[in-house]
Structures are given as structure tokens and as C-alpha cells.
Amino acid sequence: MEEKIFARGYCFAKIFIFFVLGCLIGTYYEEILWFVRFGEWVNRQGMIYGPFSPIYGVGVAIFVVILGKHNDERSWLKTWIYAALIGGGTEFMTSWIADVCFGVIFWDYSHMFLNIMGRTTLPFMVGWGVGGMILMKVIYPFVSKWVEKIPYKIAHPIYIISVIFITFDLIVTYSAFGRMAFRDQGKKPFTFIGEIYDKIYDDEFMYKKFPVMSPKE
Numbered sequence: 001m002e003e004k005i006f007a008r009g010y011c012f013a014k015i016f017i018f019f020v021l022g023c024l025i026g027t028y029y030e031e032i033l034w035f036v037r038f039g040e041w042v043n044r045q046g047m048i049y050g051p052f053s054p055i056y057g058v059g060v061a062i063f064v065v066i067l068g069k070h071n072d073e074r075s076w077l078k079t080w081i082y083a084a085l086i087g088g089g090t091e092f093m094t095s096w097i098a099d100v101c102f103g104v105i106f107w108d109y110s111h112m113f114l115n116i117m118g119r120t121t122l123p124f125m126v127g128w129g130v131g132g133m134i135l136m137k138v139i140y141p142f143v144s145k146w147v148e149k150i151p152y153k154i155a156h157p158i159y160i161i162s163v164i165f166i167t168f169d170l171i172v173t174y175s176a177f178g179r180m181a182f183r184d185q186g187k188k189p190f191t192f193i194g195e196i197y198d199k200i201y202d203d204e205f206m207y208k209k210f211p212v213m214s215p216k217e
Contacts, residue, residue: 006155007147010068013159017147018140019061020162023047026056042211046106047173048201054170059090063132064140071136083132088116088125095119102177103184105214176201184215
């Protein structure tokens with residue numbers, strides 16, 4: 001019988017792995033950058049449970065989804081251009097959703113050079129392009145081969161548990177943001193679940209968990 005290979009080729013499991021890696025790397029990158037700029041360690045995670053920053057995870061996952069299939073055939077220059085557009089677009093949309101749907105602001109680049117409605121900037125897009133190019137041309141091939149060498153019996157159960165946990169974390173986090181927005185509008189909980197959220201994930205908890213978050217003025 002042919003031996004099973006975990007996350008072989010281009011598949012959801014591999015995309016998910018890169019999503020998680022992006023979440024982790026993004027969180028610690030933001031914390032180190034904040035420390036360099038302001039001299040203090042500040043929690044920069046974007047999910048309630050675990051050091052995960054979903055904007056970076058989504059950005060990396062989108063890179064892999066869009067650029068992964070024909071990665072070997074695409075030039076470095078084209079990869080850089082596509083990555084810049086993908087990264088900047090993801091950052092812009094994430095900021096817009098947080099603002100419009102949840103009434104909170106995680107970042108405001110309106111004072112920065114060549115910003116686009118304060119949600120991203122052209123220099124940052126250049127950085128996204130460089131990061132995406134390195135990801136797809138250097139990191140992606142190496143990690144893909146390494147992941148496929150992990151024994152299936154070990155990797156598959158860990159993968160299933162991770163998918164369940166991350167899905168739960170995302171649902172809880174964005175439900176908490178949604179309930180926070182409703183509280184700001186003076187709306188009472190519609191169900192007992194909303195009452196539970198008001199007790200566990202109240203405004204004090206949310207602003208402590210996400211210290212750089214500020215309410216929309």
C-alpha cells in the first residue's frame with residue numbers, strides 16, 4: 001500500500017498551515033516592531049486565545065491560494081507585484097471591515113506618506129510585495145517539502161485539532177467584537193449567548209486584550 005503523505009501538493013491542509021504560520025509570525029513581528037519604536041512590549045495578537053494575528057494569516061493564506069499553483073513558473077518580479085497588491089488589498093479590507101462592521105480602529109495611517117484612506121500605504125504595499133516574494137520563492141517551497149516529511153499519523157491529528165481550535169477562536173473573537181459594537185450602540189443581547197458575552201468579553205476585557213485598539217470617534 002502507498003504510504004500516506006500529509007498535506008501533499010497544493011491542498012487545504014497546506015494553506016491552513018501557512019495561515020497559522022502567518023498568524024504567529026505576524027504577532028511577534030508586530031510586538032518586536034512596537035518594542036523597537038516605543039521601548040515597551042505590547043500584546044499585538046488579533047484573536048482572543050493564542051498569539052495569533054489573523055490579518056497576517058489571511059495575507060499569507062491568500063498569497064498561497066492565489067500564487068501557489070504556478071509559483072515555479074512565475075518570475076520574481078511578477079510575484080512581487082502580485083504580492084504588493086494582495087497584501088495592500090488585504091490590509092485595506094481588514095481595516096475597513098473593523099471600522100464599518102465593528103466600529104473599532106486598529107490602525108490609522110492617515111498621517112503617513114502616500115497613504116490610501118489611512119488604511120494602508122504605498123510603502124507598506126512595497127513591503128508586502130517583498131515579503132510575499134520571499135514567502136513564495138524561498139519559504140513556501142522549503143516549508144512545503146518539510147511538512148510533507150512529517151509522519152501522517154502524527155501530523156493529521158494535530159492538524160484536525162488545530163483546525164477546530166482556530167475555527168473556535170475566530171468565531172469567539174469576532175462574535176465578541178460584534179457584541180462589543182452592539183453594546184456601543186446601546187443594544188441589549190438578543191439571546192442568552194449575548195448575555196454570556198457581556199459578562200465574559202466585556203469592554204474592559206476587550207480593550208485589555210487588544211490594547212492598541214481604539215473606539216471609532
